[in-house]
Amino acid sequence: AQKITQTQPGMFVQEKEAVTLDCTYDTSDPSYGLFWYKQPSSGEMIFLIYQGSYDQQNATEGRYSLNFQKARKSANLVISASQLGDSAMYFCAMREGVWSGGGADGLTFGKGTHLIIQP
Amino acid sequence: EPEVTQTPSHQVTQMGQEVILRCVPISNHLYFYWYRQILGQKVEFLVSFYNNEISEKSEIFDDQFSVERPDGSNFTLKIRSTKLEDSAMYFCASSKRQGAFQPQHFGDGTRLSIL
Numbered sequence: 001a002q003k004i005t006q007t008q009p010g011m012f013v014q015e016k017e018a019v020t021l022d023c024t025y026d027t028s029d030p031s032y033g034l035f036w037y038k039q040p041s042s043g044e045m046i047f048l049i050y051q052g053s054y055d056q057q058n059a060t061e062g063r064y065s066l067n068f069q070k071a072r073k074s075a076n077l078v079i080s081a082s083q084l085g086d087s088a089m090y091f092c093a094m095r096e097g098v099w100s101g102g103g104a105d106g107l108t109f110g111k112g113t114h115l116i117i118q119p
Numbered sequence: 120e121p122e123v124t125q126t127p128s129h130q131v132t133q134m135g136q137e138v139i140l141r142c143v144p145i146s147n148h149l150y151f152y153w154y155r156q157i158l159g160q161k162v163e164f165l166v167s168f169y170n171n172e173i174s175e176k177s178e179i180f181d182d183q184f185s186v187e188r189p190d191g192s193n194f195t196l197k198i199r200s201t202k203l204e205d206s207a208m209y210f211c212a213s214s215k216r217q218g219a220f221q222p223q224h225f226g227d228g229t230r231l232s233i234l
Contacts, residue, residue, distance in 0.1 A: 045225035106164025
């Protein structure tokens, strides 16, 4: 079973609109972190935002926020007031805690969502 | 803002040759990682490194691969006897501490092309 599922392979959004990128995850570990990364066409991986499994509030970072619904095991990224420069691949990733029994160090990535912002 | 630096940005190598990819992690970070992204696919964890030894490795990280911290700043990934399927983007990352709640900061990657 996939540990990270991103169901939107591609999205087109009008500039200045808000956009939600979906991410669901699967883990039995009570301690885990969820991360979003942006990968522009130039290839680098840019860390955007993080949510810990014990965090009571949704994470926010500038125009980025994370809609964390623990019971549903979802961690959707919301980008407010989208800009042309937001066009990129977006990856959701998870890192499980010490109780996971393997893979605890490395991030597990989803397949990504290709977001295109249209003027 | 401090960043992870990777060199070279693009490496072209003949099949069967050895290649060394270099990384300079963020200076106060203690945990280092290598990831691979084959073109059009998702990013895959290869190995983590702490206190001069491998902390964890994935099933991808077989005897063909090795990592080293030859001095106080560099962190290298060596791939011996390269194969066509080793062509990928290789990312180095670092984090301050271990644990599920620590973001990993990535370098810009090295695009490895095996001919």
